[in-house]
Amino acid sequence: MKNWLRKNPQVRSLRLAAADLNGQPRGKRVPVRFADKAIDDGTRFPMSVLNLDIWGEDIDDSPLVLESGDRDGVLLPTERGFMPMPWLDTPSALLPIWMFHEDGKPFAGDPRHALDAVVRRYKARGLTPVVAVELEFFLIDDSGRHLQVPPSPRSGKRRKAGEILSLRALDQFDNFFTELYDACEEMDIPADTAISEAGLGQFEINLMHQNDALRAADDAWLFKMLVKGLARRHGFAASFMAKPYEDYSGSGLHMHFSVLDSEGQNVFDDGSETGNDTLRHAVGGCLAAMSGSTLIFAPHDNSYDRMVPGAHAPTGISWAYENRTAAIRIPSGSPVSRRIEHRVAGGDVNPYLTVAAILGAALNGIEDAIAPPAPITGNAYEADLPQIPSNWGDAIDRFETSAEVARIFAPELIRNLVLTKRQELHYMQDVTAAEKVEIYLDTV
Numbered sequence: 001m002k003n004w005l006r007k008n009p010q011v012r013s014l015r016l017a018a019a020d021l022n023g024q025p026r027g028k029r030v031p032v033r034f035a036d037k038a039i040d041d042g043t044r045f046p047m048s049v050l051n052l053d054i055w056g057e058d059i060d061d062s063p064l065v066l067e068s069g070d071r072d073g074v075l076l077p078t079e080r081g082f083m084p085m086p087w088l089d090t091p092s093a094l095l096p097i098w099m100f101h102e103d104g105k106p107f108a109g110d111p112r113h114a115l116d117a118v119v120r121r122y123k124a125r126g127l128t129p130v131v132a133v134e135l136e137f138f139l140i141d142d143s144g145r146h147l148q149v150p151p152s153p154r155s156g157k158r159r160k161a162g163e164i165l166s167l168r169a170l171d172q173f174d175n176f177f178t179e180l181y182d183a184c185e186e187m188d189i190p191a192d193t194a195i196s197e198a199g200l201g202q203f204e205i206n207l208m209h210q211n212d213a214l215r216a217a218d219d220a221w222l223f224k225m226l227v228k229g230l231a232r233r234h235g236f237a238a239s240f241m242a243k244p245y246e247d248y249s250g251s252g253l254h255m256h257f258s259v260l261d262s263e264g265q266n267v268f269d270d271g272s273e274t275g276n277d278t279l280r281h282a283v284g285g286c287l288a289a290m291s292g293s294t295l296i297f298a299p300h301d302n303s304y305d306r307m308v309p310g311a312h313a314p315t316g317i318s319w320a321y322e323n324r325t326a327a328i329r330i331p332s333g334s335p336v337s338r339r340i341e342h343r344v345a346g347g348d349v350n351p352y353l354t355v356a357a358i359l360g361a362a363l364n365g366i367e368d369a370i371a372p373p374a375p376i377t378g379n380a381y382e383a384d385l386p387q388i389p390s391n392w393g394d395a396i397d398r399f400e401t402s403a404e405v406a407r408i409f410a411p412e413l414i415r416n417l418v419l420t421k422r423q424e425l426h427y428m429q430d431v432t433a434a435e436k437v438e439i440y441l442d443t444v
Contacts, residue, residue, distance in 0.1 A: 001039050004082045005032065005093070013092040015085065016043050018075055018099060019111055019221055020050045021417050022299065023350035024443060027075075027097065038095065042076040050099060050109055051416045053427075054300065054443055059419045064109070073099040073107050080218055086183035087229025096218065108410035111352035112214070118360045118408060119213050126262040129359050130339075131216040132209035136251035136347050137227055138244055139173065139201045140237045142441060147244055149201035150236035162198040162248055169196035170203070176234050180205075183226055189219045198312060199248040211260060213355055220253070220351035228442065240347035241440045242298070243305035250306030250313060251347030255358055256331070258339040259366075268338040274321065275330065275338045277369075282340060283319050284372035285365015285404075286328055286358065290317050290344065292402025294388055295395040295421060296357040297345040301428045302440050304391055306346050309381040314343055316385030318376045325380035327388065344388065348444035353417075360408030396421045 005011060016038055017027035026049050030038055048064040050073075058065050075097040085092040099107040106113040122129055141150040141158075149158050152172035163169045170177060177194055184191040190208035197204050207219050224240055231238035243250035259267045259282070270276035298304055306313045312324075320326035329341040342358045364370070376383055389395040399405055400418045428436065 001077060001081045001095070002036065005035055008084070008093070010091045011084075011093045013090050014038065015092060015094045016075065016097050017094060018050060018097045019350060019352055020052055021109070021111060021350060021353070021413075021420055022052070022054055022444070023111075023221060023224070023352070024052070024056070025225060026050065026052070039077060042074050043097065044072040044074055046070045047073040047099065047107060047109065050107070050111075051420060053420055053424050054439060055427075059416070059423055062416070062419055064416070074102060075099050078112070078218070080215070083187045083222070085229070086179075086186055087226060087233055094222075096222075108412040109416045111350050111356070111413070112217070114409055114413055115214055115217055115352045115356040115359075117410070118356045118363070121363055122259070122359070127267065128211050128260045129213050130209050130211045130258045130260060131213045131355060131359070132207060132256045133216060133220045133351070133355075134204055134206045134252075134254040134256075135220060135223060135240070136197055136199075136202060136204045136253070137238050137240045138199060138251060139176075139203065139231060140239055140244060140441070142237045147437065153234075159201065162200055162202060163196050164198050166196045170194060176231070180227065180230055183230060184223070187222060187226065189223050189226070191223070197249075199251070200245050202248070202251065209256065213359060217351045217355045224351075237441060239441045239444075241437075241444055242300065242303045242346035242348045244437065244441065246305070249311050252306075252313060252343065253345040253347050253349055253351070253354060255342045255345065255355065256339050257342070257359065257362070258337070259362075266336060266338060268340070269335045271335050273332070273335065275335075278366060279330070279338060279340065280372055281365045281369050282362035283328055283330075283365065284370030285363065285368070286340070286342060286361045287317055287319060287372050288370055289357070289361035289364060289402070289404035289408070290327060291386070291389060292398050292405045293357040293361060293408075294344070295399035295417070296353045297349060298392075298395060299350065299421065300348055300440060300444060301392055301424070302436060303346050303348055307388060307390065313346070314380065315388055315390070316380050316383060317388055318380050318383065318385050319372060320375045320377065320380070323376065323380070326376055327380075330375075348440065357405075357408060361404060364404055364407055392421070392425055396425065
């Protein structure tokens with residue numbers, strides 16, 4: 001880490017940041033001359049900081065605040081190390097950090113530690129998950145009273161319709177996407193294909209699969225930070241808000257994963273087009289945990305506007321082969337690459353919690369040999385299926401009491417997230433629709 005700074009003497013400012021439960025970066029700005037202290041000793045701030053609501057306020061009655069004296073945690077650098085922050089004018093570097101207790105024990109309320117605990121469960125069985133995510137987002141002109149797509153820097157015109165896989169739509173923002181890919185290269189984020197999507201000014205970028213789930217979640221978290229910051233440099237907003245426009249589809253975060261054994265073989269592959277029992281057991285685990293973990297996949301009030309029939313977001317608990325109306329899709333392709341695509345999460349999620357929830361549920365299914373129901377065919381919206389929770393309050397209640405969730409997340413994290421979401425639910429009842437957009441547009 002110190003060598004990186006020596007090789008980049010232009011850096012004048014540092015940010016030390018960890019993800020809170022809402023996926024918000026929380027941390028400090030530090031002068032470069034104090035970098036060695038941050039690397040060697042870490043930094044400190046209250047444990048409650050990783051458990052703030054969407055407004056950045058303390059959680060009422062949280063045991064992390066007054067009850068404990070609002071005590072500090074110790075935040076140490078992750079293995080990611082320093083990386084540039086290309087969206088800032090001042091040459092700056094970001095150092096991702098995560099929280100520990102004074103005695104070195106991981107803080108269970110840190111979402112990155114939650115994912116690390118799931119990965120360790122896999123390692124204990126000689127297994128390694130391979131993860132890739134697809135992130136959808138909107139480019140938005142939010143300078144007026146109503147949201148609209150930004151005018152094209154090339155033509156000055158606004159693209160007032162969704163254009164699926166339109167090269168013209170991509171080319172209208174060529175400079176933005178060129179800078180975005182350059183910035184991903186600088187930050188070592190493996191950005192792959194970009195496409196235009198069905199929403200107004202909506203795009204998707206895939207991040208390449210990798211056999212380090214923590215790094216994959218890091219990449220998603222950092223990518224969201226980068227896209228939002230870089231868009232502002234171009235004079236518009238980028239938002240991962242689940243549903244900014246009532247009449248257009250919302251944004252999702254689709255996660256693909258497979259699992260390797262100790263010899264590097266895909267445990268889902270039996271040489272067939274359908275995969276083996278291990279794949280089906282992983283699917284069974286994901287389906288069994290889906291209702292209880294919906295709060296992870298749809299963590300905000302606006303999240304539930306996306307999850308409506310016919311809007312390219314699943315509403316029924318189901319799986320299928322090569323069918324994008326199902327909550328879980330098994331893509332076609334070479335058997336050696338057999339994988340599961342989990343399609344429930346919105347773009348507004350915390351990537352660490354989402355990856356942990358999906359991988360943890362799959363491992364529950366593998367460990368318990370959970371047999372899923374038969375895969376569906378046809379339109380899932382028209383099928384008679386058990387339904388994913390369709391409102392925020394139900395999702396909070398089910399998350400709190402789910403036996404499947406209790407096997408994935410520490411009791412402390414479950415408690416903290418429930419307290420956070422109940423506080424947000426309470427205060428959102430007095431917020432207008434326009435104010436909700438203002439709250440979520442830049443935060444999530």
